[in-house]
Amino acid sequence: MNAIAFTGVSKSYGPVRAVEGLDLTIDAGSTVALLGPNGAGKSTSIGMLLGLVRPSAGEIRVFGDSPDTAVKQGRVGAMLQDGTLVPGLTVREVVSFIRGLYPDPMPLEEILALAGLTDLAGRRADRLSGGQAQRVRFAIAIAGAPRLLVLDEPTAAMDVESRRSFWGSMREYAATGRTILFATHYLEEADENADRVIVVARGRVVADGTPNEIKAAVGTGTVRFTIGDQPTAGLDALPGVTGVEIRGSVAQLRTTSPDATVQALYATGLRVTDLEVRGADLEEAFLSLTHDN
Ligand SMILES: Nc1ncnc2c1ncn2[C@@H]1O[C@H](COP(=O)(O)OP(=O)(O)O)[C@@H](O)[C@H]1O
Ligand SMILES: [Mg+2]
Known part of the structure; x- marks a missing residue:
């Protein structure tokens, strides 16, 4: 059965088309990333999925039911972008209170x-740091042992170490057969933590595939260097390279794997100077995908 099905779903706020004609199904048991720049419609889609935002058009099913029903039955847990924590309580009290609201929660110590x-x-x-508070929000989201866990940019306030441990927790939860949908604007997070990546921009799906397919479509970085008048043949065959541009004495390679490209580049024996490696400008990549559609 599909965990999630959107059929022709749109949402407008006055003249703003936040989500436009979204059609997608998500298999139960998969971990899916909703990847897109700010304003793409990720939070609006998640709000509709949770029954918090009413679609202007279309239909949404969660495990075959309406979002309201699925949420009421405790089948969906969510971590939203702006959840505030109740003041004055300990972490244990907060989690234990939320747990008590569900029919069949996880054991407290396990959460x-x-x-x-x-x-x-x-x-x-x-009174916790940003990253610690996000862990509490995660605990609240999983307290009811939901079959579907929805996370809206869960690592926004976290440092590198907190992110790493957060995704470890998420994957552990996913490994128990649950369905997970998370929104992010980092290709890297989607790549490392999802089975499937749905790229959205301007309220529409612009790409949908495995992390490898998506990386190949958008590229993950550029490698630039001065090549002078040395021959440029073969640059396009270096590992990861999806595009080559030569401008005067400067070569720019678009690549899905900057590390592998740079290593192989040095192994060619070319004299490489002024080497610059940049992560993909995702905003730009997303917009070019949108235009192709
Ligand atoms: N409550 C609202 N009222 C008016 N416009 C909104 C509202 N919520 C979202 N929008 C607009 O809808 C678009 C999509 O927003 P959102 O779903 O928050 O994107 P994302 O989560 O991908 O950053 C944006 O242009 C945003 O300004
Ligand atoms: Mg958002």
Whole structure:
């Protein structure tokens, strides 16, 4: 059965078309990234999926039911962008309270362990760092042992180490057969943590595939260097390279794997100077995908 089905779903706010004709189905048990720049319609889509935002057109099913029904039955857990934590309570009290609202919750200690909160359980939930607070929001989202977990840019306030441990927790939860949909504007996060990546821009799906397919479509970076008047043949055959542009004495390679490209580039024996490696300008890549559509 599909965990999620959107059929012709649109949402407008006055003249703003936040989501336009979204058709998609998500298999139960998969981990899917909704990847797109700010304003793409990710949060609006998630809001509609949770029954918090009413579509202007179209239909949404969650495990075959309406979003309201699925949420009421405790089959959906969510971590939203602007969730505030109740002041004055400890982490354990907050999680335990939320847990009590569900018919068949996870054991408290299991939730705390999975969210990496065991050592913080006695701390006040409103006095945590950004990354720690996000872990509490994650704990709240999984408390009811939902079959579908929805995360809207969950790592926004986190440093590198918190991100790493957060995605570890998420993958552990996914490994129990649950369905996960998360929004992000980082290609890297989508690549590392999802089975499938749905790229949205301006309210529409502009690409949909495995992380490898998406990386090949958008590229993940550019490698620029001065090549002078040396021969440029063969640059397009270097690992990861999806495009080559020569401007005067400067070569620019678009690549899905900057590390592999740079290594192979040095191995060619070419004299490479002024080497510059840049991550993909995703905004630009997304917009070019949109124009192709
Ligand atoms: N409540 C709202 N009222 C008016 N416009 C909104 C509202 N929510 C979202 N929008 C607009 O809809 C578009 C999509 O927003 P959003 O879904 O938040 O994108 P994302 O989460 O991908 O950044 C944006 O242009 C945004 O300004
Ligand atoms: Mg958003």
